[in-house]
Amino acid sequence: MLSVVPLLWPAIPPLTDLPGHIGRYRILSEAGQGPLAAHFGVRWAVIGNLGVDLIVLALHPLLDVEPAAKLAVMAIPALGVAGLLWLAREVHGRIPPSAAFALPLVYGWSFQLGFVNFCLAQSLVFLGLAAWLYLARTRASWVRIAAFAAFAPIVWLCHSFGWAMLGLFTGMLEWRRRVEAGERAVPALLRAGAAVAPMASPVLLMLHGHADALAGDTGDWFYWAAKLRWTVSLFRERWALWDVAALLVISLLLFAAIRSPRLRISGLLGWPALAGLAAFIALPRLFQGGAYVDMRMLAPSVALAILSIAPRTGEDVLAARMAGLATLFFVARIGVTTLAFVQVSQAQAETLRAVPALPVGAAVLTLVNEAPALLWGNDRLTHIAGIAIARRRIFTNQQWALAGQQLVHPRHPRAAPFDRDPSHIVYPPGLVAGATDFDTAIRTFDRCSFALVWTIGFPPGRAQAADLSVAWSDGASAIYRVRESRCLSRSPSVR
Incomplete structure (x- = not known):
């Protein structure tokens, strides 16, 4: 509930791309009607970039596009936080004291830029990883594989890159789960690949009858200056000193987890986090027309790395202090995000005074x-x-x-x-x-x-x-x- 607070006051969530998306929601909701029909055409198709669009269109009989978009966007950080907390509990048996350090990352730069379809898919990925572990613990393997064969196309429909991230993280998590259960690394990797293979069904949608789904520019490989900027911008919002200080706090936490004998790192999340960071390094900035592809991997990978951290058994005092600091960190970030969003929304409202003219x-x-x-x-x-x-x-x-x-x-x-x-x-x-x-x-x-x-x-x-x-x-x-x-x-x- 607290994660939604920054979005309560602004009539339009002040995310960079969102006003453009709201314009598209109007075009889609009135396709073939009125003055917009003379200006914009709509080619209906099943594409991997429709998450919030479909929610707004479903709500449109009850709400206009602006309040419908606000409700949909408010759900994104709430779902993300729920997914992170559930995932942490599945991995550690209880929510670890480090968990609240990861929660502000649902407001990471991808969200600030207004990549709402991707961020919705990202929140579903966190929920999906938790569900994968829950089903592995409570149900037969075929139930889990069948459930995710149906779940993966939903994530792809929200955003295709979120679907790719789901496959990467789930595959690494399943591999590590099998290794910890006593399987050898290579056979475990093959079985993990077989378990996530049914999640690849959206590839058929991308290839069958929709060739331009694979169109667009790909480039800016190993653009190190940009990757450094994405890293420094992990918490980028409005005030550089405050946001870089948050990055420093997280960096110190990760360093302590690696060096301190009083802390442990769960491989169930540590390995997926490493795979995500490797993808961040290897991916280009542009992929098939999509921009900031590499940057989108950073915040979820760091979130998984944070959730992997927990004090060792017997470190009750350290756990209490860590929990207090993590809670303070989360509350402070949410408070300043609320203030930043108020300021940005006021500036946007002033610009929108031109619209009636x-x-x-x-x-x-x-x-x-x-x-x-x-x-x-x-x-x-x-x-x-x-x-x-x-x-x-x-x-x-x-x-x-x-x-x-x-x-x-x-x-x-x-x-x-x-x-x-x-x-x-x-x-x-x-x-x-x-x-x-x-x-x-x-x-x-x-x-x-x-x-x-x-x-x-x-x-x-x-x-x-x-x-x-x-x-x-x-x-x-x-x-x-x-x-x-x-x-x-x-x-x-x-x-």
Whole structure:
């Protein structure tokens, strides 16, 4: 219950990508209807990136997309914490005093970035690992294998990388369980592989009739600077000193567990944690169009490593002190996360004051002044235009349109390249190769596709063009109207 507190006050959970997802939920919930049908098409398919989307669509008859999304997102840390506590209890026989040190990782950087489908899958992975051990202890092997043959496609449907993580962690856990039961390492590995093999059934969904599910760029192998940044950003939220201090606390805990004779490390979780860290090192940043693939492995692997730690028998005083410090750590992190989310949500609400000035169904070129990645705390406005899609049914260049990863595609071919993510993101000059240049975008965007320009984080008047005039501004963002003389017709080009 405490893990949900930071999400109670904000009307929209202040996660970087979530406003864009909420825009997509509106498009999906009104597919083929109203003004959005002229702007976005929907190609319905079974893909491994639909977790929160399906929950919101299921709730939509009762709730609008914004409150439905909030409820779904609130469930993610609650499920994650429940899974971690249950897993720790299955491994140690009781919840170890170190456990609360791991719980803030449900708010790790993947969650802060708004990777909600992946984070939902991650929470299900923690629950799945606990269920695997419970069934191994209480049921016949065939029951466990059959249950996970059905469970794995659910995780894949939430997010395909979460499914891959489930297979890796479960396979290593089962191998170690068999070794501790007295089996030799190699035969145990083969039997563990056979036990998790039925969980591979989603591969058939990925290959059969949906070739573009495997499309997209793969690259940035062994990008050490990025991996170092992901490591330092393990608890990244808003204030660097506070977040790096949390990383230092966890680092000292792990170091003590390795060196101290008073602590022990359970191999049931230690080996899966090592496998996850090895995957973090080996995986590229980009995989089949998905970004930050390696980074997503870090927080769950560290969480498993923390849960593997427990005081040895007879160390009651140490256990009590560790439990107190872990509880203090968790409560402090949740308290500061709550404050950070209040601040970010207020900044987002100020930016959203522009939304009522956008005509319903309009086509709007959005340009966002993106802060450098090294700037620790920002107001997470990258995808804020997604809320305008949800509330005003506009077309904007904010939506993702990755082959095999999104159901939505834009219906304004003349607007290209300003018809999809990341064309709306404007980085400081020279920071990101090939990124959108503000002045070039203002000079070259298709006037027949867009009736308005919405600049976020740029001063009013920054867009210099003879056919643009400021229609609304509040000092931090501005809406420009495009004169009709540059285009004979504003009817969208639909395909």
